[in-house]
Structure formats: structure tokens, C-alpha cells
Amino acid sequence: MKKQVNVLITAASRRVALIRGFAEGLKKAGAAGRVVVTDSDPLSPGLFFCSGHHIVPLATSPDYIPAIKEICKSEDISLLIPTIDEELPIFGKHKEEFRLMGVRIPVSDEEIGNVCNDKYKTYLFFKENGLPFAETWLPDEVRKLKPELPLFIKPRFGRGAVQAYPIFKKKELDFFLDYVQDPIVQRFLPGKEYTVDVLCDFEGRVISVVPRHRMVIRSGVCDRGMTEKNQKLMALAEEAAKKLRLVGAANLQCKVDGDNIQFFEVNARFSGAIQLTINAGADFPHMMLQMLNGGVKPCIGEFEDKLTMVSYEESLYRHPANGRKN
Numbered sequence: 001m002k003k004q005v006n007v008l009i010t011a012a013s014r015r016v017a018l019i020r021g022f023a024e025g026l027k028k029a030g031a032a033g034r035v036v037v038t039d040s041d042p043l044s045p046g047l048f049f050c051s052g053h054h055i056v057p058l059a060t061s062p063d064y065i066p067a068i069k070e071i072c073k074s075e076d077i078s079l080l081i082p083t084i085d086e087e088l089p090i091f092g093k094h095k096e097e098f099r100l101m102g103v104r105i106p107v108s109d110e111e112i113g114n115v116c117n118d119k120y121k122t123y124l125f126f127k128e129n130g131l132p133f134a135e136t137w138l139p140d141e142v143r144k145l146k147p148e149l150p151l152f153i154k155p156r157f158g159r160g161a162v163q164a165y166p167i168f169k170k171k172e173l174d175f176f177l178d179y180v181q182d183p184i185v186q187r188f189l190p191g192k193e194y195t196v197d198v199l200c201d202f203e204g205r206v207i208s209v210v211p212r213h214r215m216v217i218r219s220g221v222c223d224r225g226m227t228e229k230n231q232k233l234m235a236l237a238e239e240a241a242k243k244l245r246l247v248g249a250a251n252l253q254c255k256v257d258g259d260n261i262q263f264f265e266v267n268a269r270f271s272g273a274i275q276l277t278i279n280a281g282a283d284f285p286h287m288m289l290q291m292l293n294g295g296v297k298p299c300i301g302e303f304e305d306k307l308t309m310v311s312y313e314e315s316l317y318r319h320p321a322n323g324r325k326n
Contacts, residue, residue, distance in 0.1 A: 005033040005289060008077040008103075010068070011084040012037035012046025012053070017275035018083070018285070019049045025285035036075050038068070048316055059087035065094055072103045079292060080105045081248075081270070085159050088268050089113035106202060106248030106288055108268045115244070116268040119156050120184050126263060129243045132236065134255075134264040135187040139177050142185045149173070150188035152264075153180055159267070161220030186264055191257030194230075195222060196237040197277040199284050200246045201291050208287065209234045209241075209300050210277045221272035222309075227280045229305045233261055238300065240266070249274070249284055276309040 007022045009015065019035055026033045034051035040058050047053040054071050057063045064087075072080065080103050082091045091098075092110035099105075107113070115121045119136065126133035134152075137145065153176045154164035163180045166188060167173045177183060192213055199208040211233045216224035237252050240263065244250075251271035254263040270284070271277075278284060280303040290296040 003032055004076070005029075005031045005078045005292065006076050007033065007035045007079045007081065007289075008068075008072060008075065009035065009037045009046070009050075009081045009083060010039075010056075010087060011059070011082070012039045012050070013041075013044045013083075014272075015046050015083055015270075016049050017273075017278075018081075018270055019046055021275065021278050021283075021285040022081070022289075023051075025283065025289050028283070028286045029289045031289065033078075034075070036071070036077065038071065043318075045316060059084065059090060065090065069098070069101065072098065072101060077103050079103070079288065081288075082107055083269055085117050085157075085267065085269065088117065104202065104292060106291065108245065108247045108250070112244055112246065113268055116250075116266045117157060119154070119158075119265060122266050123184075123186075125244070126240070129240075131240050131243070132260075132262050134189055134262050137185045139183060139185070142173070142177065147185070147187070152186045152188045153177070153183050154186075155180055156182045156184045159220065161217070164220075187262075189255035189257070189262050189264060191255040191260070193217070194228075194233065194254050194256055195225075195271055195273070196233060196252045196254065197271055197274060197282070197284070198237055198241045198246065198250045198252065199282070199287055200241055200248060200250070201294075201296060202247060204242070204245045204247055205298065206238050206241050206300065207296055207298050208282045208284065208302070209237050210280060210282045210303050211237070212273070212276055222276070222311075224308070224310045225273055225276050226306060226308045227276065227303060229301060229303075230256065232259070234300065236261055236263075244268075248288070273309065273311075276307065277303070279309070280304040280307045 095105040123136035151167040214222045249270040253265040282303040
């Protein structure tokens with residue numbers, strides 16, 4: 001590994017644990033370097049936990065990629081970590097341009113980013129590849145087929161559990177089909193909810209798989225969770241990652257009811273509670289830094305079982321006189 005490795009994390013927002021994870025990963029790798037972040041909001045908490053930050057346009061702006069390229073040049077970035085769904089296909093499309101600049105982006109190809117961002121396309125992909133996934137319908141299909149209740153409705157393109165609702169009555173279904181923007185409807189799944197963190201190298205080889213029971217969820221992010229070495233779940237997640245040709249960090253969400261496992265969503269990025277996986281011994285940031293030299297070996301199953309995480313809020317304060325924080 002180079003003696004100096006600078007990391008750029010985009011859309012820092014509340015990703016404090018991830019920023020800290022890469023800072024610790026650099027120390028663990030014995031590499032000097034800085035963790036630089038970007039965001040469009042100057043009050044994003046992540047801006048206060050890094051070595052430097054830049055305010056950038058939204059990922060949907062035509063000025064976004066040029067701005068990120070300029071930052072990579074000025075900050076001598078070696079590794080770029082996208083964190084939000086909207087920018088994944090964009091970086092997937094441009095990652096070869098960045099590679100020629102000396103910047104590696106562990107992100108899936110544009111096509112895969114689009115499949116994972118579109119929850120209906122995700123369902124079709126799993127179905128076509130013989131992988132378990134909650135039955136999923138578009139609004140017109142629901143009205144025609146009238147599937148048995150209970151159901152679950154959410155935006156076809158969305159994150160953070162925004163406009164996601166369980167449906168127990170027909171009048172609720174009728175209301176939310178009009179209320180939720182561009183919705184999909186899924187079979188309501190019984191059982192315990194899990195996120196499976198997966199890390200794949202630049203060639204798509206699966207390096208690590210860590211299931212986490214989501215014991216308490218707040219705003220779509222695990223607030224209390226526990227790692228679990230469920231071999232069947234790990235094998236299914238590994239198979240799905242290979243067929244999707246994932247690159248970098250990703251997380252697969254599912255419900256487990258006894259021996260029955262049904263996936264219902266895939267996010268081709270770091271999960272919001274990646275700190276539990278890191279602290280269980282599957283140090284994704286450190287492994288990603290090793291990937292820069294191709295020196296990381298698969299370590300599936302090498303993490304602490306039954307490690308429990310409980311999270312709490314912490315606040316920062318900016319004083320108007322000098323902008324200092326405490």
C-alpha cells in the first residue's frame with residue numbers, strides 16, 4: 001500500500017461511524033493519509049469528524065462529477081467511497097474515468113446500481129435467478145390480482161423507510177396506492193428482520209458476509225442489532241452477491257422465519273449501521289484499503305457471533321461568534 005492514502009467519502013451526512021472507520025482503517029494499515037468528505041449541506045454532522053471537507057452540488061446536478069474530480073485532484077485521493085443510492089449508478093458509469101486518474105471506486109457497474117435502486121427490478125432479478133424474494137407488484141398488478149392481505153407498500157425508488165407502510169385493510173391499500181409516490185407493493189413477510197453486510201473486491205469476488213438481526217429500527221437504520229452466524233443466510237447472500245456482480249460494500253435486507261428466508265431489498269452501498277459489522281471483526285474499511293493492492297483474501301464467517309449494538313443520539317453545537325463546535 002502507498003505510504004499516503006487519502007480517502008474521499010461522499011454525502012457524509014450522518015455517516016460518522018463510517019468516517020471514523022476509515023480513519024481507524026488507515027492507522028491499522030500503517031498508512032498515513034486523510035479522510036476527506038463531501039456534502040451539499042454545510043451543517044451535515046459528518047463534516048466535523050474528518051480531516052477536511054468540501055460542499056458540492058447534489059448528485060443529480062451535471063456539475064457533480066466535475067466537482068468531485070476536482071476534489072480528487074486537489075486532495076490527491078486514492079479511494080472514493082459513495083454512500084447514497086442516487087449517486088451509485090453515476091459513479092458506476094464514471095468509475096473507469098476515475099481509475100485513469102488514479103482513484104479507485106469500489107462500486108458496482110451502472111447497470112447493477114440501477115437494478116438495486118429500482119425495487120421492482122431487484123425483485124425481477126432475484127426471481128429470474130432463482131433467489132428467494134418477497135412477491136412484488138406494481139399498482140396496476142395489485143388492482144388486477146388483488147393479493148391477499150397483509151401487504152407492505154413503499155416507493156419503488158426510495159430509502160430511509162420514507163413512505164413505507166404495512167397494509168392490513170383494503171381501505172388502507174386503496175389510500176396508500178394513491179398517497180405513496182410511484183409505489184410497489186410486497187407480500188408482508190413474517191419473521192425477524194436482518195441486514196446482511198457484504199463486501200466484494202474490485203473483481204466481484206465475495207470477501208465477507210455478515211448477517212445482523214435488526215432488533216430495533218429507526219428511520220430505516222438499525223438502532224439496536226446483533227450479529228448472527230446464520231450459515232444458510234450467509235450462503236444465500238453470497239450467491240446473490242455473485243449473481244448481481246456486486247463490487248464494494250452492499251447490504252441485503254431480508255426476513256427470516258424459521259428456515260424460510262425472503263429478501264426484500266438490496267442496497268449496493270455501505271449500510272447505515274456498518275459499525276456493528278466493523279466492531280464484530282469484519283473491518284470493511286480496512287479491507288477496502290487492502291483492496292488497493294489486491295491484498296485481501298476472502299474471510300467469510302470470520303466475525304464475532306452474537307455481538308450486540310445499542311445506539312444513542314449525540315449532538316454538536318456551533319457557536320455563532322466563531323463557529324466553533326463542542
